[in-house]
Amino acid sequence: MNFTDRINRVQESLTIGMAKKARALKAEGKNVISLSLGEPDFDTPQHIKNAAIEAIQRGETKYTPVGGIAELKEAIRNKYIKNYNLDLTPSNVMVSTGAKQCIMNAILTLVQDDDEVIIPLPYWVSYSEMVKFAGGKSVFIPAKFEEGFAIDIDELKRRINSKTRVILFSSPSNPAGSVLSKQQLQQIAEIVKANPQVTIISDEIYEHINFDSEHISISQFQEIRDQLVIINGVSKGFAMTGWRIGYMVGPSAIISACDKLQGQFTSGANAIAQWAAQTALTSNMKPTKEMVEVFKKRRDIMVDLMQDIPGIEVDTPKGAFYLFPRISSFFGKTINGNVINNSMDFCSYILDEALVSLVPGVAFGMDDHVRISYASSEQELREAVRRIKLALSK
Structure with missing residues (x-):
């Protein structure tokens, strides 16, 4: 089927694409840790959910x-x-x-x-x-x-x-x-x-x-x-x-x-x-402030853990819930039989070998980086970094 030039020139979002791959591996029964999507792992505060319920009951439909x-x-x-x-x-x-x-x-x-x-x-x-x-x-x-x-x-x-x-x-x-x-x-x-x-x-x-x-x-x-x-x-x-x-x-x-x-x-x-x-x-911003404090703690943990991996350079972000480390020192190298020439190769290897989903930096215009979301539990984050470190040491 032929599609318009308009739609043909638009590419699929790589963040969504990596999430799809992670879900497919999970469906196969593999224990994948997804650090690819930009989504808080917190539930919506109860008072906000209550407002939605009340709106339904008032007939705001x-x-x-x-x-x-x-x-x-x-x-x-x-x-x-x-x-x-x-x-x-x-x-x-x-x-x-x-x-x-x-x-x-x-x-x-x-x-x-x-x-x-x-x-x-x-x-x-x-x-x-x-x-x-x-x-x-x-x-x-x-x-x-x-x-x-x-x-x-x-x-x-x-x-x-x-x-x-x-x-x-x-x-x-x-x-x-x-x-x-x-x-x-x-x-x-x-x-x-x-x-x-x-x-x-x-x-x-x-x-x-x-x-x-x-x-x-x-x-x-x-x-x-x-x-x-x-x-x-x-x-x-x-x-x-x-x-x-x-x-x-x-x-x-x-x-x-x-x-x-x-x-x-x-x-x-x-x-x-x-x-x-x-x-x-x-309403009160207390739930948001509490969430941000948790993100800050996770950021500090992730920066410390990632800095301990040889070849990865990471700075300390001031906001959001991502790290964007530089991984170009791995380009041109072969790890466990896999040639790493770019951020897509790097992320594909980490997903296949470590079962951790990241997003290649090429999606954001900087191919020598990867994006890591720390919108996950501390336990998952520590396990993900352990797997990444092990995979890169092979």
Whole structure:
């Protein structure tokens, strides 16, 4: 069967692909430890689940407005007024079926054939595929492991031209866990202010998973608020991945265009999940803070354990729940009869030999790395690293 060029140029997500392989091995009865998916291993807090049950009992089971129920939009608006001093109206807020849909809405609204989207490395696996789907061209800004994956501001200045429409990044970062400093964000804001054709899409889905400081949002720079779309949601910070609620905050013209687009695709997000999200955003943050403390402890354990494996270089991430170690010292070597030439070879070997699922760095634009999620129990993490170390010593 013939498919369109549009779908043929889009590749399957390697994070989802590695998870599929892990599930297939598990179905064969093998004891696979999956460190490939970005999903908290915590249950959704009970008070949030109770809000969903209450919504069902009230009969909140009908279609919702395309851009979200008023109560959830108001909760989002109040959050950004309180935390970031944004002057928002409901027309600046939109709810979608996950933050991924929000990003896709924004890209399809802002990017067309031959437009350029600047994406700093390493990037979340879906960014470049979304740009490709929209007909745009991804322009990548290199980053260095030794510099904590900071954005090269001089290179960013050089890459902007008349075709640039969007700068797209996440902080805290998936996959590196790096966090952009206030100074870096201010430099980006100054560059964008000087280029009025450019819009920033700031993916802040890991807002609450910061280990060393409060979240720093680029929205604090008022001079670019007409050129800024913030992406967020409840999946990571509230352990609500399966509820599929994301949201975006931005100029009313962009929000209106995204609303029109979403109205022809999925329409409004799940009603019950929206009521649960409204409760998440308006209630006590204690469960989130407790979860983040556990992630911080796991991060420290994983950094110590991975640093003990010869040939693997690892830094200490400041946010999210990933390590992004450099593994290029293994390239060109043969381990237990397996030739390792790239991150895909490395991950395939570790999955087959150690029964541990990782994600190759090539999925994030940096082939000399792998992504390791530590959203698993301490016992599983210790066992996974033991297996990896053993497999690499053969």
